Amino acid sequence: MSDEREERDDSAAGRFGAHTYQRAQGENNVSISDATVAVSDELAARDDMIVCRDVDKWFGDFQALSGITATIKEQEIVVVLGPSGSGKSTWIRCINRLEAHQNGQIIVDGIELTNDLRNIEKIRSEVGMVFQQFNLFPHLTVVDNITLAPIWVRKKSRPEAEELAASLLERVGIPEQAEKFPGQLSGGQQQRVAIARALAMEPRVMLFDEPTSALDPEMIKEVLDVMEELARSGMTMMVVTHEMGFAREVADRVIFMEGGEIVEVGTPHHFFTDPTEERTKLFLSQVL
Amino acid sequence: MDDAPGTRGAASAGPAGPVDPAVTDVAAAAAARARPPEETYRSAGEWIRKNLFSSRFNSLLTIAFGLLILFAARGLLNFVFSEERGWDAVRTNLRLIFTHAYPEEQYVRIWVCVGTLVVLTGLSLGLFARRGEGVQLKKISTVMAGVGAAIALGVILREPSVLTGADGAVVRENDDVVRQSFFEAMADRWVWWLAAAVLIVAGVVLRRAVASSKVSISSVPAVEFAVALLAVPVLSAWIYPWGHFAFVDGTFIAEPGRTVAMSTKVPWTVMWLLVVAAMALGRLMRRGFDEQQQQRMRIPLNLLWLGSPFALYWVILRDPHLEWDRVVSVDIPMGVLFGVIGAGVLWMLTRPGIGELGRIIAIVLLGVAAFNWVAAFFGWYSMLQKARLSFLLLALVALAAHNFAGEIVKRRRLVMAWLVLMAIVHYFATLMNAPSTVETPTEALIGGFAVTVIVAVFTIMLSFPLGVLLALARTSRLPIFRVMATSYIEVIRGVPLITILIFFAIILNLFLPVGMEISLIASATLGYTLFSAAYLAENVRGGLQSVRRGQFEASDAVGLSTTQRTVFVVLPQALRVSIPPLVGQMIATFKETSLLAIIGVFDVLRMANSVIPAQTQFLGIKREGLLFVSLVYWVFAYTLSKQSQRLERRLGVGER
Numbered sequence: 007m008s009d010e011r012e013e014r015d016d017s018a019a020g021r022f023g024a025h026t027y028q029r030a031q032g033e034n035n036v037s038i039s040d041a042t043v044a045v046s047d048e049l050a051a052r053d054d055m056i057v058c059r060d061v062d063k064w065f066g067d068f069q070a071l072s073g074i075t076a077t078i079k080e081q082e083i084v085v086v087l088g089p090s091g092s093g094k095s096t097w098i099r100c101i102n103r104l105e106a107h108q109n110g111q112i113i114v115d116g117i118e119l120t121n122d123l124r125n126i127e128k129i130r131s132e133v134g135m136v137f138q139q140f141n142l143f144p145h146l147t148v149v150d151n152i153t154l155a156p157i158w159v160r161k162k163s164r165p166e167a168e169e170l171a172a173s174l175l176e177r178v179g180i181p182e183q184a185e186k187f188p189g190q191l192s193g194g195q196q197q198r199v200a201i202a203r204a205l206a207m208e209p210r211v212m213l214f215d216e217p218t219s220a221l222d223p224e225m226i227k228e229v230l231d232v233m234e235e236l237a238r239s240g241m242t243m244m245v246v247t248h249e250m251g252f253a254r255e256v257a258d259r260v261i262f263m264e265g266g267e268i269v270e271v272g273t274p275h276h277f278f279t280d281p282t283e284e285r286t287k288l289f290l291s292q293v294l
Numbered sequence: 295m296d297d298a299p300g301t302r303g304a305a306s307a308g309p310a311g312p313v314d315p316a317v318t319d320v321a322a323a324a325a326a327r328a329r330p331p332e333e334t335y336r337s338a339g340e341w342i343r344k345n346l347f348s349s350r351f352n353s354l355l356t357i358a359f360g361l362l363i364l365f366a367a368r369g370l371l372n373f374v375f376s377e378e379r380g381w382d383a384v385r386t387n388l389r390l391i392f393t394h395a396y397p398e399e400q401y402v403r404i405w406v407c408v409g410t411l412v413v414l415t416g417l418s419l420g421l422f423a424r425r426g427e428g429v430q431l432k433k434i435s436t437v438m439a440g441v442g443a444a445i446a447l448g449v450i451l452r453e454p455s456v457l458t459g460a461d462g463a464v465v466r467e468n469d470d471v472v473r474q475s476f477f478e479a480m481a482d483r484w485v486w487w488l489a490a491a492v493l494i495v496a497g498v499v500l501r502r503a504v505a506s507s508k509v510s511i512s513s514v515p516a517v518e519f520a521v522a523l524l525a526v527p528v529l530s531a532w533i534y535p536w537g538h539f540a541f542v543d544g545t546f547i548a549e550p551g552r553t554v555a556m557s558t559k560v561p562w563t564v565m566w567l568l569v570v571a572a573m574a575l576g577r578l579m580r581r582g583f584d585e586q587q588q589q590r591m592r593i594p595l596n597l598l599w600l601g602s603p604f605a606l607y608w609v610i611l612r613d614p615h616l617e618w619d620r621v622v623s624v625d626i627p628m629g630v631l632f633g634v635i636g637a638g639v640l641w642m643l644t645r646p647g648i649g650e651l652g653r654i655i656a657i658v659l660l661g662v663a664a665f666n667w668v669a670a671f672f673g674w675y676s677m678l679q680k681a682r683l684s685f686l687l688l689a690l691v692a693l694a695a696h697n698f699a700g701e702i703v704k705r706r707r708l709v710m711a712w713l714v715l716m717a718i719v720h721y722f723a724t725l726m727n728a729p730s731t732v733e734t735p736t737e738a739l740i741g742g743f744a745v746t747v748i749v750a751v752f753t754i755m756l757s758f759p760l761g762v763l764l765a766l767a768r769t770s771r772l773p774i775f776r777v778m779a780t781s782y783i784e785v786i787r788g789v790p791l792i793t794i795l796i797f798f799a800i801i802l803n804l805f806l807p808v809g810m811e812i813s814l815i816a817s818a819t820l821g822y823t824l825f826s827a828a829y830l831a832e833n834v835r836g837g838l839q840s841v842r843r844g845q846f847e848a849s850d851a852v853g854l855s856t857t858q859r860t861v862f863v864v865l866p867q868a869l870r871v872s873i874p875p876l877v878g879q880m881i882a883t884f885k886e887t888s889l890l891a892i893i894g895v896f897d898v899l900r901m902a903n904s905v906i907p908a909q910t911q912f913l914g915i916k917r918e919g920l921l922f923v924s925l926v927y928w929v930f931a932y933t934l935s936k937q938s939q940r941l942e943r944r945l946g947v948g949e950r
């Protein structure tokens with residue numbers, strides 16, 4: 007297993023280039039219980055990237071997540087939908103330990119999230135995250151934003167990291183903004199820098215928490231285009247969004263949450279045309 | 295919306311043609327936005343009417359406060375220029391005020407120090423002062439005319455009580471103060487009238503020229519202008535008979551009709567030339583370098599700034615006497631030993647696979663280093679102070695070593711940095727231990743304003759890192775750090791500074807183990823540092839709290855460790871926000887050094903307050919000295935605060 011990963015970790019560019027769009031439609035439409043059964047004897051199956059089992063999370067007396075169980079396979083694109091306050095952000099933030107869950111298991115790429123700092127460090131360097139508010143470092147230039155972690159966490163040399171940053175900026179379509187400060191960029195450009203910053207760590211999974219919600223309508227597309235390209239290159243992605251178009255076209259699976267629980271899981275086709283649950287129907291009638 | 299008619303007018307006034315009016319409107323509006331509407335006044339009268347006499351109540355206020363200011367100015371003028379003032383006491387004692395008893399024949403050392411700082415300043419200005427920052431010619435003209443008017447007003451305001459001859463000497467008809475007629479007095483002050491007239495005329499002419507755009511430039515570079523202005527006092531020392539005042543062998547020489555002594559004007563001229571040369575060099579370097587090389591130049595220059603106080607004080611001013619036997623047999627071997635062993639340890643600690651073991655070794659080292667100091671305190675075993683210090687430094691560097699693990703280049707860089715650090719530390723430690731060869735009649739090497747500056751600079755340099763560490767500890771998640779930092783800060787803030795100073799000056803030596811003694815100035819600096827750090831910590835804490843949560847989350851999400859997050863993301867933002875209060879604290883520290891007089895240091899205040907008034911020639915003359923000292927303090931504090939405002943603007947505090 008480790009050999010396999012070594013090979014893949016060679017370089018971000020190489021990895022993204024080598025993997026073609028090769029996801030079998032429908033294959034991933036496994037019900038939650040099936041997935042759970044499949045990995046019950048091992049920590050997780052080989053191509054399971056994120057495994058959550060009975061995850062509970064409380065904020066004081068308030069239970070934000072209850073019994074979340076789901077598996078995300080390698081190279082899968084999962085969109086999480088749900089009304090405000092349903093716990094989407096909380097869940098996604100538990101996956102790289104920005105919040106600590108209290109019960110259940112979260113296993114990322116075969117590593118279980120526990121209080122062990124080393125595991126947390128390892129998982130954080132495998133998981134990239136993009137925030138609604140971009141959260142770029144305002145005192146650093148775009149290049150320095152991107153190269154900071156590769157230099158200090160991945161221990162890359164500066165020229166190497168800068169080369170990587172340049173190629174990533176090229177990829178997200180803003181190579182000319184390298185020397186600017188975040189405050190000098192538009193929202194859409196900032197979010198694309200944030201994506202480049204996350205990609206610079208060469209993550210195996212990317213988490214997106216409403217990446218377009220703070221953007222003006224005309225900038226949403228440029229960010230979604232980058233995300234779509236990323237999806238096509240074979241990245242495993244978990245996306246919280248209100249962009250139904252993106253969910254319909256790019257997602258392999260849609261997970262619908264409400265009140266801290268997973269209500270329904272299915273392919274976009276199933277989800278948007280023929281939902282089973284009443285609550286899903288109600289939600290769709292409100293947003294579509 | 296307001297300017298819509300205006301812009302439409304502009305559009306129609308332009309060349310007519312089949313232009314879409316909406317497009318032109320937008321363009322015009324954009325042009326209007328590019329230059330914000332300025333509030334302009336047609337004449338000085340209009341300005342006065344609008345700003346000073348806009349309503350009956352405002353007029354009343356203007357008149358009342360105007361009178362108040364006039365009376366205050368008159369009082370001050372009459373005080374400063376009264377012929378009863380003993381300004382000779384200040385003029386003659388300038389050397390005493392600035393350096394106290396530093397020996398005359400070694401005075402070149404003082405000038406080397408000043409010169410070094412002047413060169414560094416010039417280089418920094420030349421390399422980094424922004425081109426964009428210029429002084430508007432309009433503003434210069436206003437200031438010139440304003441100063442001229444103020445001089446004229448001053449001449450009128452000053453009581454006509456004395457008659458001053460053309461040579462500047464006081465002419466009296468008898469010993470009593472003579473009341474001249476007003477007009478006679480006015481006529482006698484023709485030099486001042488001339489100065490006022492020249493300034494006003496020059497100001498008005500300049501203003502006209504700028505307004506009619508006869509002069510093609512509208513502003514001059516601020517830095518160059520300031521340096522050029524400095525030439526005025528320097529040149530005047532050669533030309534104008536300010537007077538030749540000196541104490542020679544305890545006798546007082548005052549020769550009013552002559553120019554300033556060579557020992558004053560030559561060095562100052564050299565200083566001025568040095569700053570000009572350094573600035574030109576800086577500009578030249580800047581032209582030759584690209585942006586990135588300029589940024590890289592900042593590092594060595596800042597290191598020179600940081601190192602200069604140590605080098606200037608311990609090497610230049612003290613001129614230490616080295617015993618070469620001991621240096622060769624003890625000091626050099628010890629430095630080499632620490633360098634080599636430390637390098638070995640660090641090389642091992644940065645091995646790629648060392649992991650947790652590295653941290654454990656570093657913590658053990660820290661424990662041993664700390665124990666060395668505890669042992670020193672109780673006198674359990676003896677060890678050279680610099681060995682203790684080196685050990686502590688090694689432990690601290692070892693703690694940070696894991697950041698440099700991995701690549702051979704980075705490891706080598708860390709080891710090289712360690713060797714350089716050891717070389718510097720041992721060099722300075724050796725020099726500090728060597729006795730000074732500069733002999734002064736007092737216990738301290740230097741006094742006066744120099745000691746004020748030295749204590750303030752070292753206090754600021756030492757208390758800044760301490761304050762940052764305290765602030766970090768206070769906001770730490772670990773309760774032990776939090777409790778320690780909080781109680782330290784609260785205790786210090788609850789105790790008056792003077793108490794702390796007295797404690798350190800008088801009592802500290804009683805607590806120290808035998809054979810370990812520190813000088814009055816060093817212990818005072820220690821007291822100031824501990825005090826100032828507590829306040830700095832609170833300022834930094836404010837900055838830390840202003841850093842948004844998203845910054846922490848983003849740092850965590852890209853995998854930065856807690857230390858890396860603090861150093862690269864949180865602190866830079868927090869410090870930027872806390873610049874104004876930090877500089878405020880620095881200025882406060884600078885002014886609080888005047889308490890040194892109370893614990894018996896011959897600082898600048900003590901010169902004015904007790905040393906000069908005790909001289910037989912100037913018995914009891916106190917007020918002049920105090921006024922002069924206040925002026926010196928003010929000039930420094932004001933410069934600091936101005937610089938901090940510039941720094942704030944440059945770092946864009948408040949904009950994001």
Ligand SMILES: Nc1ncnc2c1ncn2[C@@H]1O[C@H](COP(=O)(O)OP(=O)(O)OP(=O)(O)O)[C@@H](O)[C@H]1O
Pocket residue numbers: 065068070088089090091092093094095096097
């Ligand atoms: N730090 C916190 N402390 C207390 N309660 C919290 C905290 N963070 C979230 N919550 C609560 O947990 C619930 C889920 O929040 P979460 O942010 O995950 O919702 P969401 O699905 O992302 O909603 P939205 O679409 O509005 O972003 C909400 O009711 C919220 O009030």
Ligand SMILES: [Mg+2]
Pocket residue numbers: 094095096215216
């Ligand atoms: Mg949310």
